[in-house]
Structure formats: structure tokens, C-alpha cells
Amino acid sequence: xxxxxxxxxxxxxxxxxxxxxxxxxxxxxxxxxxxxxxxxxxxxxxxxxxxxxxxxxxxxxxxxxxxxxxxxxxxxxxxxxxxxxxxxxxxxxxxxxxxxxxxxxxxxxxxxxxxxxxxxxxxxxxxxxxxxxxxxxxxxxxxxxxxxxxxxxxxxxxxxxxxxxxxxxxxxxxxxxxxxxxxxxxxxx
Numbered sequence: 667x668x669x670x671x672x673x674x675x676x677x678x679x680x681x682x683x684x685x686x687x688x689x690x691x692x693x694x695x696x697x698x699x700x701x702x703x704x705x706x707x708x709x710x711x712x713x714x715x716x717x718x719x720x721x722x723x724x725x726x727x728x729x730x731x732x733x734x735x736x737x738x739x740x741x742x743x744x745x746x747x748x749x750x751x752x753x754x755x756x757x758x759x760x761x762x763x764x765x766x767x768x769x770x771x772x773x774x775x776x777x778x779x780x781x782x783x784x785x786x787x788x789x790x791x792x793x794x795x796x797x798x799x800x801x802x803x804x805x806x807x808x809x810x811x812x813x814x815x816x817x818x819x820x821x822x823x824x825x826x827x828x829x830x831x832x833x834x835x836x837x838x839x840x841x842x843x844x845x846x847x848x849x850x851x852x853x854x855x
Contacts, residue, residue, distance in 0.1 A: 675754045679709065705733045710776055713752055715811035717780055724787030735839060741791050742818050742835040745784070749822060752828045785811050801843065815841055 669691030673682050684705055702708040723744050727737045749823035776809065788811035817838050827832050850855040 667708075667712045667715060670708050674709055674712060675694050677838050682709075703734045706772070714719075714777075714780055716748065717783070720744060721783050723789055724784065726795050728787070728790035734791075734798055735843070736844075737794065738814070738839050739835050742814075743804070745788075745815070746822055746835070747788045755839065785815065788814060817842055821854055 669670045670687045673687050673690055677849070682705065684695055687708065688698055691698075698708065702711060723785060724741055727744070730737065745849060789807040792810045792814065793807040796803050796807055798812075821833050821835075821838050831837065835848050
């Protein structure tokens, strides 16, 4: 998987061959087929390696007894760290997933199934905030988790060129928890 990650990071998905991965890994091509059904499977497994561990950490954040905001900061840091380490691979999942979907492939579908696990883990943290009365209860925790994940992605991918002070997890969570209107008018909502 380390060899596959090295190759996938430097080439387009369609340019990578299992022969090349086998050569970099110093194994026979047949060895790859012992563990992976095809190139798409190898790519996906490489990209999501450690995903279950990350979701386990997120679930721990939901139950570890720290204040809700601190649990949300930990959650956002955990997610950001996971994706930062695999940034080139996830860019490929997002771009190749669309193509795979068009040709009947399973890459995007497999990613969406994994993403549901992450949403559930984040929803557990948000649900703790709802139960504590620190997050409004008008929306399901899963919907709020999706919004928060969208903000995490925006912070990491679309705001790269903005000042760090605007991109901290704390600034993002303040926006998530208190909105853009400001504290003096939130009570009227």
C-alpha cells in the first residue's frame, strides 16, 4: 500500500498500472491480486487506510466528557489531519469517483458508504451538544454534522490562501455554533 500511495500521488489514475505498483513494491503482480481485486480496489484501500481508526477517535470525542466545543475542536482536528495526510489521494477519489460512477464503477459508491460512518461519528458529537442544550435542537444531528463537515472541507480546500486566523478550527466552530449574524442578534432567531 505504501508503494501504491507513492505511485498514485505522482500520476493520474488512468496512467497507473499494477505492474508499476508491483515493481515499486518489489513484489510480483500476483501478490497484489492476493489482497486487492483490481487497481480501483488497491487505490481505494490505500486512500482510506486508517479510516476506521479515525472514526473510532471521533466516537471517543462524543463520549469523553470534555466540553462540547472542545470535543468538536478535537473532531475537526482529527478529520483535518486524516485528510491532510491523504490530500492527493482524496482529490483523485473526488475526480475519479465521478468518472467511475459514469462507467458503472464502485469507487464513489464505496467512498460514500465510508463517509456515512464519518457522518455518524460527527453526529454523535453534535448529538451530545444537542442533549446538553449547547447546540440547537431544531435540526437532526446528522444534518448538522453534514454542515460541519462541509465547513471542515471548505476550511481545508477552498480557504488555503486566506489568513490563518480566519481558518482556525476555533474560528470555524464559532461560525458553526453562533452563525454569521453575531451574538447580539442570535437570540431573536
